[in-house]
Amino acid sequence: MTDEEVLARIGLARVTEPGSLDVWAALQSASAVDVWAAVRAGAPWGQLGQRALDGLAARLEVCDPQQDLERLHGLGARVVCPGDEEWPDGLDWPPGVMSGDVKGMAPPIVLFVKGPHPLRAAALSSAAVVGARAGTPYGLEVAKELSFALAEAGVTVVSGGAYGIDAAAHRGALAAAAAPTVAVLACGLDQAYPRGNDRLLDQIGREGLLVSELPPGCGVTRMRFLVRNRVVAAVTQGTVVVEAAARSGSLSTAGRADDLGRHVMAVPGPVTSRQSIGTHALIRAGRPLVTNAAEVLEVLHPMGTYLAPAPRGTVHPRDRLEEQTRRILDAMPVRRPIGVARIAAAAGVPALLVQVALPELLGAGLVEQRDGGWRLTTLGAA
Amino acid sequence: MTDEEVLARIGLARVTEPGSLDVWAALQSASAVDVWAAVRAGAPWGQLGQRALDGLAARLEVCDPQQDLERLHGLGARVVCPGDEEWPDGLDWPPGVMSGDVKGMAPPIVLFVKGPHPLRAAALSSAAVVGARAGTPYGLEVAKELSFALAEAGVTVVSGGAYGIDAAAHRGALAAAAAPTVAVLACGLDQAYPRGNDRLLDQIGREGLLVSELPPGCGVTRMRFLVRNRVVAAVTQGTVVVEAAARSGSLSTAGRADDLGRHVMAVPGPVTSRQSIGTHALIRAGRPLVTNAAEVLEVLHPMGTYLAPAPRGTVHPRDRLEEQTRRILDAMPVRRPIGVARIAAAAGVPALLVQVALPELLGAGLVEQRDGGWRLTTLGAA
Numbered sequence: 001m002t003d004e005e006v007l008a009r010i011g012l013a014r015v016t017e018p019g020s021l022d023v024w025a026a027l028q029s030a031s032a033v034d035v036w037a038a039v040r041a042g043a044p045w046g047q048l049g050q051r052a053l054d055g056l057a058a059r060l061e062v063c064d065p066q067q068d069l070e071r072l073h074g075l076g077a078r079v080v081c082p083g084d085e086e087w088p089d090g091l092d093w094p095p096g097v098m099s100g101d102v103k104g105m106a107p108p109i110v111l112f113v114k115g116p117h118p119l120r121a122a123a124l125s126s127a128a129v130v131g132a133r134a135g136t137p138y139g140l141e142v143a144k145e146l147s148f149a150l151a152e153a154g155v156t157v158v159s160g161g162a163y164g165i166d167a168a169a170h171r172g173a174l175a176a177a178a179a180p181t182v183a184v185l186a187c188g189l190d191q192a193y194p195r196g197n198d199r200l201l202d203q204i205g206r207e208g209l210l211v212s213e214l215p216p217g218c219g220v221t222r223m224r225f226l227v228r229n230r231v232v233a234a235v236t237q238g239t240v241v242v243e244a245a246a247r248s249g250s251l252s253t254a255g256r257a258d259d260l261g262r263h264v265m266a267v268p269g270p271v272t273s274r275q276s277i278g279t280h281a282l283i284r285a286g287r288p289l290v291t292n293a294a295e296v297l298e299v300l301h302p303m304g305t306y307l308a309p310a311p312r313g314t315v316h317p318r319d320r321l322e323e324q325t326r327r328i329l330d331a332m333p334v335r336r337p338i339g340v341a342r343i344a345a346a347a348g349v350p351a352l353l354v355q356v357a358l359p360e361l362l363g364a365g366l367v368e369q370r371d372g373g374w375r376l377t378t379l380g381a382a
Numbered sequence: 383m384t385d386e387e388v389l390a391r392i393g394l395a396r397v398t399e400p401g402s403l404d405v406w407a408a409l410q411s412a413s414a415v416d417v418w419a420a421v422r423a424g425a426p427w428g429q430l431g432q433r434a435l436d437g438l439a440a441r442l443e444v445c446d447p448q449q450d451l452e453r454l455h456g457l458g459a460r461v462v463c464p465g466d467e468e469w470p471d472g473l474d475w476p477p478g479v480m481s482g483d484v485k486g487m488a489p490p491i492v493l494f495v496k497g498p499h500p501l502r503a504a505a506l507s508s509a510a511v512v513g514a515r516a517g518t519p520y521g522l523e524v525a526k527e528l529s530f531a532l533a534e535a536g537v538t539v540v541s542g543g544a545y546g547i548d549a550a551a552h553r554g555a556l557a558a559a560a561a562p563t564v565a566v567l568a569c570g571l572d573q574a575y576p577r578g579n580d581r582l583l584d585q586i587g588r589e590g591l592l593v594s595e596l597p598p599g600c601g602v603t604r605m606r607f608l609v610r611n612r613v614v615a616a617v618t619q620g621t622v623v624v625e626a627a628a629r630s631g632s633l634s635t636a637g638r639a640d641d642l643g644r645h646v647m648a649v650p651g652p653v654t655s656r657q658s659i660g661t662h663a664l665i666r667a668g669r670p671l672v673t674n675a676a677e678v679l680e681v682l683h684p685m686g687t688y689l690a691p692a693p694r695g696t697v698h699p700r701d702r703l704e705e706q707t708r709r710i711l712d713a714m715p716v717r718r719p720i721g722v723a724r725i726a727a728a729a730g731v732p733a734l735l736v737q738v739a740l741p742e743l744l745g746a747g748l749v750e751q752r753d754g755g756w757r758l759t760t761l762g763a764a
Binding site: 138141142267268269270271272276277280283284288289291292295 | 520523524649650651652653654658659662665666670671673674677
């Protein structure tokens with residue numbers, strides 16, 4: 001992606017709303033530089049008609065992509081575009097596949113990312129853990145425990161950074177310190193919404209990943225929350241709703257996951273609790289009831305998918321490995337040890353698979369642990 | 383059923399265990415009098431071999447059916463045999479249909495009943511509400527509220543009279559005072575097990591129905607609990623498990639309901655509660671999650687089944703009625719008002735249907751309410 005393309009996408013993200021179908025459609029058949037030039041010139045382009053362009057005039061006046069880029073760099077954030085190595089899988093779907101109640105359900109055209117992990121690798125084995133802002137003590141405890149256990153199993157917990165269940169999910173995942181947690185915001189990365197979560201969001205930006213489709217300075221709107229939810233649903237393999245009242249926003253995340261064919265799971269609770277009405281409705285509609293991380297993993301990775309076969313025969317250790325395990329071995333460094341997330345990124349496989357493969361590789365004498373990371377042994381490097 | 387048949391069945395119930403397959407099989411091709419004579423003579427009969435008969439010798443010595451009958455009458459109880467009007471539907475299934483973990487899953491050969499309602503009519507629209515003896519405060523509340531609402535809807539709540547969920551279910555149903563509640567005991571009707579529930583069981587005997595397969599004096603055994611559960615499952619249209627630990631006895635009731643093709647429903651609870659592990663397992667295995675009485679009714683009577691159609695045209699009121707509603711009208715007395723349960727018994731339809739039909743009949747001017755009961759109006763009797 002050229003610098004001009006990046007600046008053009010920042011400009012488009014600044015003057016249009018996330019998920020705009022017309023902008024996304026224009027970008028399918030033209031470069032961002034061309035579309036951005038047309039928008040700035042007020043010249044209609046495909047579905048991007050005169051009326052839509054007129055509506056962008058006010059925003060164009062105060063739009064300065066170069067300045068936005070500098071602000072992002074000042075925040076320690078980066079710009080990730082479709083086609084970039086870090087662009088997560090799953091962020092592409094045909095228009096019309098989403099049944100959302102708001103317009104603008106096209107895939108993102110750019111992501112602003114802050115945090116010490118490659119986003120695509122972090123999302124390869126991930127689950128959304130979402131729920132009510134007004135979570136009960138029970139729901140908060142379950143969200144935290146569940147996310148802790150998922151992170152321990154190498155699953156990246158993705159949520160919306162909101163009060164209640166979202167925050168509890170991020171906190172549980174951070175406590176495990178085993179897999180990054182991702183907060184997808186409905187505002188610019190510098191906005192730290194909600195304010196009461198600013199320390200949590202700051203920690204996620206340092207230890208996990210903060211992600212947004214909105215340039216710095218943009219605030220939240222009701223529509224942006226709903227449009228944001230499609231990103232949470234799309235980058236993960238499944239969405240777990242921990243607590244949700246009858247019309248909770250977290251049910252919209254579950255709806256988008258449904259639209260995309262992702263797994264939707266729900267945690268039950270007391271039938272006397274308003275905050276479990278939504279999850280019970282999901283279960284009654286046929287979604288799996290889950291009570292712990294093992295049951296979530298079973299849904300995400302049907303039993304056996306990630307089990308390496310037991311070694312057989314007396315051939316050389318490397319030859320006995322499954323193809324994917326060999327790919328993991330091939331991605332390991334000879335000298336400086338690296339962590340699971342970096343191995344997963346290098347091998348292009350989910351972190352969970354790396355975690356399952358490492359004991360086998362260790363047992364085969366092919367890898368060793370050093371300074372909290374992993375590297376090849378002499379045998380493994382041979 | 384002749385007096386001799388009744389005495390023979392009491393004798394067989396006294397010397398054998400409830401659910402004995404060999405005794406039940408013998409009764410399929412011979413009268414109870416003949417089978418009882420063979421048993422007393424120690425003469426093998428079909429599957430009732432010499433070895434089984436030898437095992438009954440000690441019990442035969444102290445067996446006195448006439449005395450048992452007098453004790454039953456002294457308790458205010460009656461004997462109900464297959465073929466009797468009061469014998470509930472559903473108590474017949476082919477051998478081998480039950481997957482229970484104890485031998486002896488044949489249908490009952492006799493029932494001892496105490497209470498002011500005809501058992502068959504009471505069971506026509508009924509649900510089992512069962513669960514853990516060690517129910518949590520949450521589970522007890524849900525069992526009570528659910529059973530209250532079911533009884534209000536004309537559904538007979540059947541349970542096992544045990545501590546915990548069972549007792550809460552009976553209490554809820556008694557509080558509604560709208561439909562009888564039935565306790566199926568694993569001991570003789572005079573045993574009031576467990577002792578701590580003696581006042582509750584006494585009230586059920588006066589206002590609801592106490593039912594047992596065991597003659598007076600018989601105590602509980604572990605096997606009798608499990609065998610009793612098949613009666614709870616068989617006489618009801620569905621079983622609702624409110625709370626159950628991983629290996630709760632109430633899951634055996636659900637298992638027998640499954641065996642018989644009855645509905646099995648489960649109430650969810652906190653995933654942190656041991657007493658909800660069993661119900662969550664049922665839901666995960668595909669049983670409907672229910673949170674209230676309306677959802678139970680929807681499972682028992684799929685929507686619309688019991689809705690009388692809205693009146694149309696200007697024909698005579700009686701002619702506009704559905705056939706079943708007309709049957710209810712035909713069962714109504716001209717003079718002395720009677721209650722819903724007696725109307726249901728007379729018409730041979732579930733009490734729920736009577737409750738649904740009465741407002742229509744009232745609106746059509748065909749019936750009237752008098753002294754807490756119902757009777758025909760002049761128009762209805764015309």
